[in-house]
Amino acid sequence: MNRVRIKFCGMTRSEDAMLAARLGVDALGFVFTRKSRRFVDPAAATGMIRRLPPLISSVALFMDDEPAWIRQVISMVRPSLLQFHGEESATDCEGYGLPFLKGVPMASVTDVASYAAGFAGAAGFLLDAHARGEAGGQGVRFDWTRDPGLDRPWLLAGGIDAGNVGEAIRLLRPHAVDVSSGIESSPGIKDAGRMRAFVSAVQATNTQ
Ligand SMILES: O=C(O)c1ccccc1NCC(=O)[C@H](O)[C@H](O)COP(=O)(O)O
Numbered sequence: 607m608n609r610v611r612i613k614f615c616g617m618t619r620s621e622d623a624m625l626a627a628r629l630g631v632d633a634l635g636f637v638f639t640r641k642s643r644r645f646v647d648p649a650a651a652t653g654m655i656r657r658l659p660p661l662i663s664s665v666a667l668f669m670d671d672e673p674a675w676i677r678q679v680i681s682m683v684r685p686s687l688l689q690f691h692g693e694e695s696a697t698d699c700e701g702y703g704l705p706f707l708k709g710v711p712m713a714s715v716t717d718v719a720s721y722a723a724g725f726a727g728a729a730g731f732l733l734d735a736h737a738r739g740e741a742g743g744q745g746v747r748f749d750w751t752r753d754p755g756l757d758r759p760w761l762l763a764g765g766i767d768a769g770n771v772g773e774a775i776r777l778l779r780p781h782a783v784d785v786s787s788g789i790e791s792s793p794g795i796k797d798a799g800r801m802r803a804f805v806s807a808v809q810a811t812n813t814q
Contacts, residue, residue, distance in 0.1 A: 610812060612632050612782065612808055613631070614801070615665075617634045617651075623657070632782065637743075639670075639741075642667075644743060644786065649682065665688070666687070667690075668690055673698075680702060685704070687704065687705050691741070691742050692709075694708075699725065706729060709732045709742060712735055722758065731756065734748075734764045743786045753778075754778075759781035761783065771807045789804050
């Protein structure tokens, strides 16, 4: 069975990013929409990313942001991937020449496969609990008995933590899990113990 990948999202501090790297996390998300409580300045994110060891993906997250801002962030940060969390169209998402993930607002989307079909160029999808127009990173989960029916890679997000990620993986077998609130002491401030526990819980499912 494939190893389930891990993405930590909403990184704002270098010490958290470095610990995530040591723990073997596959991807780190940096939130560049000012709608977020986890907004990080692109210069600060660039510094964090440059200190990371090779082969860890950096993901730049936006939500209905101005193209000029997105281009500015890309030219400074040089992320591996983009993540769009709002009402961006497929054309919007494809316009930057980088692989991208599209967030799926599960509270509003009943047919996930049809939604995904509208984004043929997506590298993958991030299924999150919130409704259309709402920010992610709320620590809320969706109904994990819903089969998304996707034949492309997707990340499970929303309300996962060390205590429930094992159950989530067993039920859904996502390509990856994405967590923000579940490893934090407050928005954007990651907790070392919660990060360690989360990675251990995911690794335990990889040996089952
Ligand atoms: O994290 C945010 O503040 C945020 C704001 C606006 C749009 C998206 C946002 N986060 C998206 C993510 O990828 C989160 O990691 C995902 O929603 C899971 O969050 P959580 O339920 O807190 O683990």
